[in-house]
Amino acid sequence: MSNIPSDLQYTRSHEWVRGLPNGQVEVGITHHAQEALGDLVFVEVPQLDRRLTAGEPCAVVESVKAASDVYSPVSGRIVASNDDLAQRPELLNQDPYGAGWLIRIELDTSAPRGALLTAAEYAQFLAE
Amino acid sequence: MPYVPHTPDDITRMLDVIGAQSIDDLFDEIPAALKTTTLNGVPPALSEMEIARLLTERAASDGRSLNFIGAGAYEHHIPAPVWAIATRGEFYSAYTPYQAEASQGTLQLIYEYQSMMCALTGMEVSNASLYDGASALAEACLMAVRANRASNARRILLPRAVNPTYCQVARAITCNQNIEFAVVDFDRREGRMPLAALQAYRGQDFTALVVQQPNFFGNLEEVDQLTDWAHANNLLVIAVVNPISLALLKPPGEWGGLLAGKRGADIVCGEGQPLGVPLASGGPYFGFMTTRMQHVRQMPGRIVGRTEDTEGRPGFSLTLQAREQHIRRSKATSNICTNQGLLVTAATIYMALLGAAGLKCVATASVQRTAELVRALMQVKGVAAAFDAPRFHETVLRLDRPVAPVLAALAERGILGGLDLGASYPELGNALLVCATETKLDVDIDAYARALAGVMQASRDARGAA
Numbered sequence: 001m002s003n004i005p006s007d008l009q010y011t012r013s014h015e016w017v018r019g020l021p022n023g024q025v026e027v028g029i030t031h032h033a034q035e036a037l038g039d040l041v042f043v044e045v046p047q048l049d050r051r052l053t054a055g056e057p058c059a060v061v062e063s064v065k066a067a068s069d070v071y072s073p074v075s076g077r078i079v080a081s082n083d084d085l086a087q088r089p090e091l092l093n094q095d096p097y098g099a100g101w102l103i104r105i106e107l108d109t110s111a112p113r114g115a116l117l118t119a120a121e122y123a124q125f126l127a128e
Numbered sequence: 129m130p131y132v133p134h135t136p137d138d139i140t141r142m143l144d145v146i147g148a149q150s151i152d153d154l155f156d157e158i159p160a161a162l163k164t165t166t167l168n169g170v171p172p173a174l175s176e177m178e179i180a181r182l183l184t185e186r187a188a189s190d191g192r193s194l195n196f197i198g199a200g201a202y203e204h205h206i207p208a209p210v211w212a213i214a215t216r217g218e219f220y221s222a223y224t225p226y227q228a229e230a231s232q233g234t235l236q237l238i239y240e241y242q243s244m245m246c247a248l249t250g251m252e253v254s255n256a257s258l259y260d261g262a263s264a265l266a267e268a269c270l271m272a273v274r275a276n277r278a279s280n281a282r283r284i285l286l287p288r289a290v291n292p293t294y295c296q297v298a299r300a301i302t303c304n305q306n307i308e309f310a311v312v313d314f315d316r317r318e319g320r321m322p323l324a325a326l327q328a329y330r331g332q333d334f335t336a337l338v339v340q341q342p343n344f345f346g347n348l349e350e351v352d353q354l355t356d357w358a359h360a361n362n363l364l365v366i367a368v369v370n371p372i373s374l375a376l377l378k379p380p381g382e383w384g385g386l387l388a389g390k391r392g393a394d395i396v397c398g399e400g401q402p403l404g405v406p407l408a409s410g411g412p413y414f415g416f417m418t419t420r421m422q423h424v425r426q427m428p429g430r431i432v433g434r435t436e437d438t439e440g441r442p443g444f445s446l447t448l449q450a451r452e453q454h455i456r457r458s459k460a461t462s463n464i465c466t467n468q469g470l471l472v473t474a475a476t477i478y479m480a481l482l483g484a485a486g487l488k489c490v491a492t493a494s495v496q497r498t499a500e501l502v503r504a505l506m507q508v509k510g511v512a513a514a515f516d517a518p519r520f521h522e523t524v525l526r527l528d529r530p531v532a533p534v535l536a537a538l539a540e541r542g543i544l545g546g547l548d549l550g551a552s553y554p555e556l557g558n559a560l561l562v563c564a565t566e567t568k569l570d571v572d573i574d575a576y577a578r579a580l581a582g583v584m585q586a587s588r589d590a591r592g593a594a
Contacts, residue, residue, distance in 0.1 A: 041450075042425060047277050062425070067450040069459065 002126055003031040005097055010122035011073045016097065017116055020104070025074055028101045029061060029092065032126055037063040040089040045081035045103060052076060052105065059102050061092065070102060075111035080104040190409070191542065194572055196501070198522045198563025199344070199547040200261065200291050201413070202402045204372070204490060205567055206474075207481055210404045214474040221469060228446050234469070235444035238432040241476040248374045248479075249367075249396040250381025251418035255429035257472045259464055261368070261399025262297035264415030265290075265338070267428045267462055268366045268397045269298055269307060271419075272336035274461070275394070275426040278362040281333040282307045287321045289314040289343040290368060292552040301464070310334070316555075319345045319515030319524060323353050330361060339393070340368040341377065345561065346498075346522025347515060348377070355384030355393060367393035371416070372402045372494065373520050375487035395419045395427075404478025405471050414468035414475065425451060428462030493566035494521035497573070501564040504577040510584050514559055522563040524549065524556070529587065531560050537583040543576055 004010070009017045014033035018026040034040065042062040052058050057069040058078070081103045085091060092100035117125060134142075139151065148154060155163075174182065195203050213219070218233060228235060242254035258264045273282050286295060286309040299309065310329065315322045320343055337358040341349050351367075358365045367380035385391030401413040419427050425448065433447035453460035482490065498521040505511050510528035527534060531548040538545040546562035553559060564573065 044425070062450045065450065066455050067459075 002035070002123070003097075004119045004123050004126075006119040008097065008119065009073070009116035010119065010125075011071065011116060012125060013071045015070060015073045017073045018097075018101075024079060024104050024106050025076075026101050027058075027070075027073060027103050027105060028096055029070060030122075031096050033061075034093050034096045034100070037061060037068060038065060039063055040092045042067075043082075043085040043089045043092060043102070045083075045085065046078055048078055048081065050078045051108070052078065054111065061089075072105070073116060074105055075108040076105040077108070078103055079106045193539070193542050193544045194568075194575060195407075195544045196546050196562050196564060196568070196576060197544050198346070198565075199561055200293060200399060201407055201410070202370070202372070202494075202521075202563065202565055203407055203567050204402055204404075204494075204565050206404050206406060206478065209481060210474050210477045213477050214470065219470070219473045229443075232444055235432045235446070237473060237476055238469075239434055239444050240480070241472050242432060244476065244479050245371075245416050245418050248371055248379065249369065249418045250379030250392065251396055252381075252421045253424050253427070253431065254416065254418040255427055255431050257400065257468050258397075258415035258417055258429055259468065260411065260413045260415045261397070261401070262291070262294040262415075263301060263464060264397035264399070264417050265294045265366070265368055266298040266301035267415075267464070268368075268395045268417060269302055269336065269338075270305065271395055271417075271423070271426050271428060271461070272364045272366055273307060275423045276335045276362075276364045279333055279335045281335055283332075283334045284309050284366075285312055285326070285329060285334050285337040285363070286310065287312045287314065287338060287340065287343070287349075288553075289319065289321060289345055289347070289349075290338055290340045291344045294340075294368065314343075314345075317515065318347070318517040319343075320347045320349050320517050321354065323350065323357060326354070326357055334361070334363050336364040336366050336394075338366045338368060339383075341380070342370060342373060342520040342522065345515060345524045346519045346563070347517040348519060351378070351380070351383045352386050355391070356386050359384060359391075364394040365392075367396040367398075369396060369398045370402060370520070371398060371400060372487065372491050375484070375491040376495070377520070392420075394423065400468075400471065400475050403475035405474055412468060412471060414471040424448065426461060428460075428464075490566050491521075494564070497564040497566060497568050498522060498562075500570070501562060501568065501573050501576070504573050505562070505580060508577060508581045508584060510588075511580070514556060521565060522561065525560045525562060526556070527558040527560060527584075529558060529584075531558050533587070534580070534583055535560075537586070538576075538579055541579045541583075543579050545576065545580065 014030045016028050016030050020026055040061055040063050044060040046058050052072040052075060054072055054075045056072050058072040059070040061068055061070060082101050238256045245254040246252060258267055269284050288311050312321055312325050314320055339349055339351055339354050341351050343349055355365050369380055380393035380396045383393050397417045399413055400416045405413055417427060430446055430452060431448050432444055435443055435445050437443050449455060451461045453463050502523055505525060512526045514524035514526040531550060535545050535548055546560045549556055549559040549561055
């Protein structure tokens, strides 16, 4: 059974979004996504300050059998990326909602908010 | 047992299953007006005996010319063992086998090839080869755009003295991927790219600088200066090199470093044909590409790695496949994944047979033979050197009259006298690109010089008479 924390929001492409106290958001891939990919061997995170539109590919996660794009769930500017993943990509498998976070984004308030899923909706989506 | 995969019986049974009357029914959706029913210009089928006879006659019409054309494909002596070994049943395939790991011998050979190319170019990692030198440059440009994260542009500085065919192919392959090339001119006296020509681009966002060494004219670029300039301006350096020349010249992995701490080209590519592959009217050849570990995930093509099995025994496997097209589809690092397995086999055997010392002999002899050729041809009235720069085994001569008729007259005497540069470089006037490798003996060079003197004199006489 997939681990889907109730305090996060989700996308149909298996990213999660966490609102941070300073208004920025943290983004990663879900427990389900890391499980489907298998052991991750490489993570490519984007350049700082890059501007993203919701739905745009922003990172690549690579396992021994596949390399997959991670799509930005929101629009905004990249303010941080998880440098630990360069040396320890396995963090994404071990702790996808914590130490395996990918990027932090400062939201572009002028851009329309994309429709994100609640935990219950994401669980329902996985069940389908 | 039938030789054909589908007998008429098989076809009927398959059509029955899907409920179609004929194979043509499967192509119903193509409007009749678009279908061709006859193949104009394709003659009727021939028997094996007839086709063998026809092709033998055609092959004989190639003649046995004395060849002084280089321009990207070079005639070197290929020791007999190279193709005797490469065509053994164990090796004789163009393909990396499916279930590659079941073919440890093939993988080991590719691994040895990669190791040799890394040593030759001074780089850390090599792929298992690409289609040819020209497409290798195109792939290197695309790779540079992926790899250079300091640049937001998709713009490449491309010297005009880079092989024009490579430039054309690079443009063709990248034209629908928003990649822009800015052409950097060469110095008319030296026939190479001066550092000053790059200054105009300082401060602009470019992804990479292409440096061909030796360049298309055979001249040696000032690679250290050019590499340092590129790195100081956040450009990657794409080196295009002749592998034989690397037996004598500084490997691209060590270019630069005159001022800055950072040194070496970032991506090295080129044409592998000089390493044991015959000219064969233009192909097949193979491209090579090496880079630094830092960029390995952006390198197209396959890579063989050395590993251990569960019992600790050494073995070879395909590695870093996750970005190849069978997995990554349209987002693969390349969708021209052809490696040239058979030609790489020949090249690996060639390099192993010659060794470092042998390659150096080939390179040195080629340099000397070209020097001899230039000396001999410059004695001919109406022939002058076009450039004043150090060179490898190729150079540009300037004639006092149009090149094409001279080459045609030489061809009648059984001599392929070089490449007329008029079409690609009209600014050079009557320019002729000539090359001599170790295969050209004194008698060959004498024969060329005498023939050229005869041709030039004859056309002077003809003009005098008219």
